[in-house]
Amino acid sequence: MRILGTGAALGAAALTVSLGLLSSPAQAAPALPAGNAPTCVTVWEKVGTITKTGYARNDCGRTLNLKIIWAHGTDGSCQTVRAGGTISSKVPRGIRSFDGADLC
Secondary structure, X not given: OHHHHHHHHHHHHHHHHHHHHHOOOOOOOOOOOOOOOXXXXXXXXXXXXXXXXXXXXXXXXXXXEEXXXXXXXXXXXXXXXXXXXXXXXXXXXXXXXXXXXXXX
């Protein structure tokens, strides 16, 4: 009986430690979208029920030619974006993932 009790205590301790590791604040953050656009271009994605839309806002002080990048398919068209302007590209939900914005 004594050995069984020790094993149960060790099992509970191991479970507590593993649960503590799962809730650790040091977990890796999801990957940010890449792309070769300068850091003054802000990118984000909105996912809807049927489609997902990628956005890029030009926060640079000059006009840029940008396009939205999607993995596993065709990218958005190249568009001229003035300072403060935003472009978007919409695709059906599925295997495509938002990869940010590129200069074009």
